[in-house]
Amino acid sequence: MAYNLLKGKKGIITGALDENSIAWKVAERAKEEGAEFTLTNAPIAMRMGKINELAEKTNSEVIPADATSLEDIENLYKKSEEILGGKVDFILHSIGMSPNVRKGRDYGDLNYDWMVKSLDVSAISFHKMLQVAEKMDFINEGGSVLGLSYIAAQRTFPDYSDMAQAKSLLESIARSYGERYGRLKKVRVNTISQSPTMTTAGTGVGGFDTFFDFADKISPLGNADATSCADYCILMFSELSRMVTMQNLYHDGGFSTSGITQKVIDHWEK
Numbered sequence: 001m002a003y004n005l006l007k008g009k010k011g012i013i014t015g016a017l018d019e020n021s022i023a024w025k026v027a028e029r030a031k032e033e034g035a036e037f038t039l040t041n042a043p044i045a046m047r048m049g050k051i052n053e054l055a056e057k058t059n060s061e062v063i064p065a066d067a068t069s070l071e072d073i074e075n076l077y078k079k080s081e082e083i084l085g086g087k088v089d090f091i092l093h094s095i096g097m098s099p100n101v102r103k104g105r106d107y108g109d110l111n112y113d114w115m116v117k118s119l120d121v122s123a124i125s126f127h128k129m130l131q132v133a134e135k136m137d138f139i140n141e142g143g144s145v146l147g148l149s150y151i152a153a154q155r156t157f158p159d160y161s162d163m164a165q166a167k168s169l170l171e172s173i174a175r176s177y178g179e180r181y182g183r184l185k186k187v188r189v190n191t192i193s194q195s196p197t198m199t200t201a202g203t204g205v206g207g208f209d210t211f212f213d214f215a216d217k218i219s220p221l222g223n224a225d226a227t228s229c230a231d232y233c234i235l236m237f238s239e240l241s242r243m244v245t246m247q248n249l250y251h252d253g254g255f256s257t258s259g260i261t262q263k264v265i266d267h268w269e270k
């Protein structure tokens, strides 16, 4: 159901690789809610993914950008401003990648060049996108910037490896930049901490199926899927959340505050 929540709003959506991506669902919902936006992803994802299909569906243009490159971000903002005819009201950072996770490196044997890459791609890129936006005065007053996080920032999940550090850093940047951008321009910065979700990035983590099932059983509402995450992103881009900033918002069916649930008790009593 559409509510016109983003009517007249302009934005940038990063990270849509294929129809399973959280960003893909956000783009579909943003379109339904009346927003105009550009899509972006790393140049390599243009070849691997299906972003052009999404662009056609949402009547939007794709601007390739490596989110770790300041030059690419500047170009992304300049081109978006031309295409959209003005500054933006929202930005979704939906980007994560760890070479250590991808290549199955043990946490006690991390490759540190790869760890630096994980932090740069998955967290520092969030700071870069905010800093370039501030310098170019690219976000309208009251605008909303969102990153996507995971509860491994607070609790341990062995196979999540250095992505746990990346998510802690991402959440910390949301607080620090949220304070700054709120004071300067009333721009809001938040992260949404999402349930395990069946996407390329998600299923790349070792033991994913097990912790997907575990989280589902320990969340009173079950795991939140990508579509409901997209709905929450729309709410956070809308006027309805205009006083919310510097928060890490759990979107996880209750996982983050559950001790044990009846489903888990039933499972172990079998």
Ligand SMILES: NC(=O)c1ccc[n+]([C@@H]2O[C@H](COP(=O)([O-])OP(=O)(O)OC[C@H]3O[C@@H](n4cnc5c(N)ncnc54)[C@H](O)[C@@H]3O)[C@@H](O)[C@H]2O)c1
Binding pocket: 014, 015, 016, 017, 018, 020, 021, 022, 023, 041, 042, 045, 065, 066, 067, 068, 093, 094, 095, 096, 097, 121, 148, 149, 150, 193, 194, 195, 196, 197, 198, 199, 200, 201, 202, 203
């Ligand atoms: N899937 C889950 O279980 C889950 C849970 C919580 C949070 N998240 C977070 O949600 C976000 C989106 O991931 P997803 O699950 O939709 O998976 P996804 O694989 O569909 O999306 C990740 C995206 O990051 C992009 N990317 C990687 N390196 C990049 C770079 N250098 N520049 C620009 N883009 C780059 C990829 O091309 C891809 O589109 C990530 O931050 C992820 O950590 C995912």
